[in-house]
Amino acid sequence: MRRKISFLNLYKQYLSIKEDVDTAIHNTIIESAFIGGGNVKQFEKEFALYQDSTYCVGVGNGTDALEIAIESLELPPNSEIIVPANSFIASAEAVTRAGHRVVFCDNNETDYTISIDSLINKISSKTAAIIAVHLYGMPCQMTEILDVAKEHGLKVVEDCAQAHGAEYLGKKVGSIGDIGTFSFYPGKNLGAYGDGGAIITNNEELAKKCRMIANHGRVEKYNHEFEGRNSRLDGLQASILSVKLKKLDEWIVKRISIAKRYKESLEGIDAIKIPKDSPGNKSVWHLFVIRVNNRGPFINFLNENGIETGIHYPISLPKLAAFRYCNQANECFVANEFDNQLVSLPIGEHLDSEDVEYILEKIHEYFK
Ligand SMILES: *Cc1c(COP(=O)(O)O)cnc(C)c1O
Secondary structure, eight states: OOBBBBBBHHHHHHHHHHHHHHHHHHHHHTTOOSSHHHHHHHHHHHHHHHHHOSSEEEOOOHHHHHHHHHHHHHOOOTTTEEESSSTHHHHHHHHHHHHHHEEOHHHHHHOOBBBBBHHTTTTTEEEEEEOOOOOGGOOOHHHHHHHEEEEEEEEEEEETOOOOOHHHHTTEESSSSEEEEEEETOOOOOOOOOOEEEEEEEEHHHHHHHHHHHHHTTTEEEEEOOOOOBOOOHHHHHHHHHHHHHHHHHHHHHHHHHHHHHHHHTTOOOEEEEOEEEETTTTOOOOOEEEEHHHHHHHHHHHHHHHHOBBBSSSSSGSSSGGGOOOOOOOOOHHHHTTTEEEOOOOOOTTHOOOOHHHHHHHHHHHH
């Protein structure tokens, strides 16, 4: 029987936590705790604890989080910062906005995180930092990245926008490097009901600097030490995020079990390349991305059978018009050659096992 399977279903998720979310919103309005206040402090505390980090600074969104985190490192202006070629544009945009230069490196063919060989290749005397994107919820090879960083005196920013709760060798991502950033965009694994973001770090100075940059360069009301900006996690979003954080581990377990089922069932299909995670790490499977040659007809077939899919990302960053000026469109083979093969299958707590079996049945039918 035909089913309708959406890529994401935030309304269904809301129904499962409705009472707590409604109460949280109601209380925030009663307290008029819209900007700053108890909810934001509370969530920052809870999220730092959840991510095994000492400090957490709530900000306006994940892009701001990256930009502010980079700025807090106080790197020489126009430093080169290495960014993986396959990511969301924010990972690179923030580098330029913070006054530095983007240098793209390639992604691994197996797990799509940063390629260490390519990273090493891209280091120059001007390189100052690495943006380690835990893409699709999969932790990067942090030991190797930290080794390279140490050898060359580079800072490491972890872009964890897709990786809340992910673990590298038993350690939560985000404060393995110098500083980590998160997005609470509604569709992320931990999503607000609007924009939101956070920065985490174990470094007190960096945390303080980030808080000041995000708050007009001040620590007290009218005592501005430098020109900062305004980037806030607001009280309503913080109160909703506190409710959802309690459910996150349960939702991650669901994602891991769906990914496991996808992997065991799709392994036998030669025309599909499945993502490989390493056993010592915990991927949180924000996305389950496979590679398929000539993906158009495959996506159409799934769509005709009621199954929504996504593409993350259809054009690798160096090939975007926005980065034409970088002249790096031919340097990252994996990201640039395989971007026309990527297909994201539905994954998330909104799917039941019958949905997953239906998706697999249709995929097998297509490749028969
Ligand atoms: C979503 C995302 C961001 C940006 O987050 P926003 O909250 O949308 O600004 C940054 N990096 C990656 C890898 C993302 O997926």
